[in-house]
Amino acid sequence: MKNKLLLLLSASLALSACSELTTKEAPIEDRTAGIATGSATGGVAGAGMSSGSGSGVEGQGTGGAGASAGQDGVQTHGALADGVQVTPLPAQDGEGSGAGGAAGAGTGGLQGGAMSEAALAEKYAELRVPPRDAQGPLAERTILFDFDSSVIKDEYRGLIEAHALFLRSSKHAKSILQGHTDERGSRDYNLALGQRRAESVQQALVLLGVDPARIESVSLGEEKPALEGHDEAAWSQNRRVELYYQGE
Amino acid sequence: MIIQRILVLLALLACTTGLASAAMTIEIVGAAASRIPVMVGSFKGKDFSGEDPADVIRADLGRSGFFKILDGSTVAVGENQSAAHATWRGRGADAVVVGQVVPLKDGRVDVRFRLHDAVRQQELAAFSYVVPPQLVRVTAHKIADEVYEKLTGEPGAFSGRLAYILKRGSRFELQVSDVDGHNAFTVTSSPEPLMSPAWSPDGRRLAYVSFEAKKPVIYVQNLADGKRFALANFRGSNSSPTWSPDGEKLAIVLSKDETSQIYLIDAKGGEPKRISAGGALETEPVFSPDGRWIYYTSDRGGSPQIYRAPAQGGAAKRVTFEGDYNASPVLSKDGKLLAYVHRRGSSYHIAVMDLGTSQTQVLTDTQQDESPSFAPNNRTILYATLVRGKGVLATVSADGRIKQRLSQSGDLREPAWAP
Incomplete structure (x- = not known):
């Protein structure tokens, strides 16, 4: 009974966290669209900016994450103002711990303020899989779960936002989410549990604007452990969703 | 709690595909409260050199936990020998399986057996199976099923x-x-x-x-x-x-x-x-x-x-x-x-x-x-x-x-x- 309550509670918490993300992300998406048209027509500054800072970005290898509202705002501004040189802002430290704040601080920091979401979107547009040299959250592919849970922990928000941005930006990329469980209990039930974990990540990506048709959630149940052991050290690494792209 | 522990090692014969060859080990823990003492005589006459069905029957019955398998080496070969109920009783057997494998001219073999109740001194079952030689083992499982059913009243499950x-x-x-x-x-x-x-x-x-x-x-x-x-x-x-x-x-x-x-x-x-x-x-x-x-x-x-x-x-x-x-x-x-x-x-x-x-x-x-x-x-x-x-x-x-x-x-x- 207690378990059930906890499950319901954590599920509803996860959902509310997601909806919070949605409302915060929506304006960003709108602005992304705005930037895209802005840089396409207004052109020069945007192009100059992205080529200017582009090598730096690639050198730094920051795989962009879901952009923070703050940075996005700055860059939007820069992109729209003709001929204005935009200087990347240093990473913001010690921002609030709330959902929005955490996302802003986290992704802002990882991005190093080097590349705008618009520039990333442009860079990603023709890619089917993330760049080989991607670093940061876009290079991460594994989300770990608690026992008997398909609730995505807060620490994976950056990873999910980074892949959501990639999937939104790329014209062709298709993602495969593989759910896994530890070895305990029924194999078939575990297959269904792994499926729900994958679907939980899929739902988070869809709430961030990814077309559901671009994602297939499947399960490998307990059949493909990351670690072969029979203890919690192995089990905790085996309860996971792995994110792949078609063509990998 | 643990009454008995028997370790039986059985080597897998070369199988049809050749892919699956490894030893399967079978370990038995526990047994029924009372086990029926059974003797199974050798089925192997001079004319048959394959695996003795008696070994398969003994292993099946023994593993089930319902039977105590007695030394069957003193039971004469041949399903048609005269029943020696008194001798079998003297060696502690409640039931005795006698049998024989008879090669036929067309290459097949005739696997014959009789099951005797040594206590009531009567025959409980008698069958002949004419099969290709590669099915002798399966036939032995079927005989074990038959013996199991006659002695316990429930169908056996050895031939599955x-x-x-x-x-x-x-x-x-x-x-x-x-x-x-x-x-x-x-x-x-x-x-x-x-x-x-x-x-x-x-x-x-x-x-x-x-x-x-x-x-x-x-x-x-x-x-x-x-x-x-x-x-x-x-x-x-x-x-x-x-x-x-x-x-x-x-x-x-x-x-x-x-x-x-x-x-x-x-x-x-x-x-x-x-x-x-x-x-x-x-x-x-x-x-x-x-x-x-x-x-x-x-x-x-x-x-x-x-x-x-x-x-x-x-x-x-x-x-x-x-x-x-x-x-x-x-x-x-x-x-x-x-x-x-x-x-x-x-x-x-x-x-x-x-x-x-x-x-x-x-x-x-x-x-x-x-x-x-x-x-x-x-x-x-x-x-x-x-x-x-x-x-x-x-x-x-x-x-x-x-x-x-x-x-x-x-x-x-x-x-x-x-x-």
Whole structure:
């Protein structure tokens, strides 16, 4: 009974966290669209900016994450103002711990303020899989779960936002989410549990604007452990969703 | 508690495909309260050089836990010798099997046997089986079935077959073998996982799940010619196949519409028809033997429990209530018993419920027991467990008294007893 309550509670918490993300992300998406048209027509500054800072970005290898509202705002501004040189802002430290704040601080920091979401979107547009040299959250592919849970922990928000941005930006990329469980209990039930974990990540990506048709959630149940052991050290690494792209 | 521990090492003969050659070890723990003392004389006359059926019969009967096998070397060869009831009684035997293998001119052999009740001094059974020489072993299992039934009043289950998954190194194999692990042959082999083997009611086909496409897809394969087709390859996961008793349909689990739901699909393939209502994870369907009901696992109540619903869809009724983890339902062939996986503390055990009285009993005491499957005689439940981190198969009598373990080099899992 207690378990059930906890499950319901954590599920509803996860959902509310997601909806919070949605409302915060929506304006960003709108602005992304705005930037895209802005840089396409207004052109020069945007192009100059992205080529200017582009090598730096690639050198730094920051795989962009879901952009923070703050940075996005700055860059939007820069992109729209003709001929204005935009200087990347240093990473913001010690921002609030709330959902929005955490996302802003986290992704802002990882991005190093080097590349705008618009520039990333442009860079990603023709890619089917993330760049080989991607670093940061876009290079991460594994989300770990608690026992008997398909609730995505807060620490994976950056990873999910980074892949959501990639999937939104790329014209062709298709993602495969593989759910896994530890070895305990029924194999078939575990297959269904792994499926729900994958679907939980899929739902988070869809709430961030990814077309559901671009994602297939499947399960490998307990059949493909990351670690072969029979203890919690192995089990905790085996309860996971792995994110792949078609063509990998 | 442990009454007896016997270790029997049996070497696998070279098998038809040559793929599956390894030693299967069978270990027996426990025995019936009173065991019937039986003597089995050698079947091997001068004219037959193959494996002695008596060895197979002794091993089968001994493993069941219901018999005490006495030294049969003093019993003369030949099924037609005059019964020596007094001598047999003097050596402690209640029952005696005499027999003989007679080669025929056409290359076949005649396997003949008689079963004598040494106490009442009468003949209980006498049969002759004319078979090709490679079927002598199977015939010996059939004789053991016959002896078991005549002496215990219940059908034997020695001549059946098992399907199971064997993981060796990084390869997965779906194998079929005799119940004692002999004559194993590989049905399908893959570098990606295989799981959930399910026998068709006629024993000619196996449905199973293969991950060769990096996701679970359900296949149906003929055992005779090895031909197979993908029964269900829908978006998402395709899993947990089980046959209807008439063999016309399968219940399967798909995630194409929402999280894992139960569907019916024609055994030849086609459009699946959803029967579960949704809103929760539902998996592991099995039909009742009359085909009217489907038992399955659902977490609609917050933890996995077993439910029952009409096979055509309809209101579900919860079946298990004890504990917060009950899964993998399977019904005895007479529909009277439900075996399932039950978690107690952090351990997973095989439990059985009498569906008439709802009385439950936990049958096993190992830690990670799963995949229960009934023997055709309903007296034995086959399951998979871990012993020192290695996957082995095990059986337990439906009253929990007698246990056997079957192990091999490699991980054995997901056994399914052929109908």
